[in-house]
Amino acid sequence: MNNVIEIINVLPTIISNGPNEETITILRNIGLSNDEVDEVLDIINQGIGRAGLYKMGMKQDQFTGYLDEHPVFQKTIDLILNSNIEFQTDTDGLHPKLKKGIENTVTKEVDLELLLSNFNNPDYDERAYALYDLIKYNHPNVRLLIEQSLFDKDEMVQITAIQGINENILDDDLIQKLIDLFQGTKNHTLVSNLTHVFSDFSLRESILSLVQKLTSDNLMIVYDCIVCLGEIGDKNVIDNLVPFKRIDEIAIVYDENGYVKQETGYTIGEIATRMIKKLNNTIKYG
Structure with missing residues (x-):
């Protein structure tokens, strides 16, 4: 996206106005297309929601997302947390956690x-x-x-x-249900959320399914599985990860309009190398 500096300069006004006609006019006047206007408004919504979650006591290291390094996203969070700016936003379509963060009410x-x-x-x-x-x-x-x-x-x-x-x-029955869902889905969003659970709770029961999922045609799924296997920490999977060191591609997800919705910070090869190194520094399970 171009014009990032110009967007940041008018960000306080945009946040205060919300997604109204004045805001749309401001963004168009700095050279954004209609699709780019929609993208900026979505980024701001997500930033306000994330800031709300931080205000509710959730830690920054609990979250990772494709917008984390986006300057407009980061500046939105900064303005909400560190200024007295009042904001208007549209919560339709947001994930419940973000919506609750925006509402920030008990x-x-x-x-x-x-x-x-x-x-x-x-x-x-x-x-x-x-x-x-x-x-x-x-x-x-x-x-x-x-x-x-x-x-x-x-x-x-x-x-x-x-x-x-x-x-x-979380008990054995629920763990099995999670694994069943993981095995049966090709949805990268579900896989991403499931792998977070597997790694957060170090669910070794998921290792076989994670290794099997490495054959997916979806590089985002492959990426998440590699990271999860590294986080669980079983050295026995190193041989399964070695072939991925040769893949010099990043994982990208596009939205229905062909715009990049999510992309990884490392190539598949880079993340595989990092996870193998991490595994080599862990104690092997017995």
Whole structure:
């Protein structure tokens, strides 16, 4: 994207205005196309959401994303956290965690039964948000809700369920469900979220499935699996990673308009080399 400096210069005004006609005019006047305007507004939304999560107490090292190094994204976070700027934004379509971050509110009284009713209603547009709140406010059947949601038809519901897993509910049955989902999906977004769970909890049970997934045609999936295997830390997988040192390509995901939605910071070969080095510095499992 061009005109980054110009965008940053008008960022306080854009954040204050929100995605209204004045904002769109400002962005067009600095030379952005309609598609670029939409991209900038989305980046700002994501930045406001991330800043909200930080305000709620979540740590910066809990998050990784394709926008992390984007100057507009970083400047948005900085303005929200370190200034008195008031903001307007559009939360439609954001992941529940980001939406909650933007709202940055705590509801004292929560109607869990209403949330459950909304979640169970197939015609309800915001089932993922309902599930997020059911997890957040610890519904008595939260584990069962998460387990059932792993195979939901709504991808956002699946992602919310995966991200809602914690050590209090993670048992052998749920681990197997996660592995079953991982084995059966070609969706790189689901794979990315699942590999985070596998690595966060050092789930050695997932190693065989991760190695098998290295044959995927999707380089983003391959990348995530390599990283996950390195993080789990079993030296036995080194031989499986060695062939990937020769792949001098980065993994890229494009959106429906052909724009880059996500890309990796390293080539497949570079990340494989880094993970092999990491594994060589770990104690081999018995």
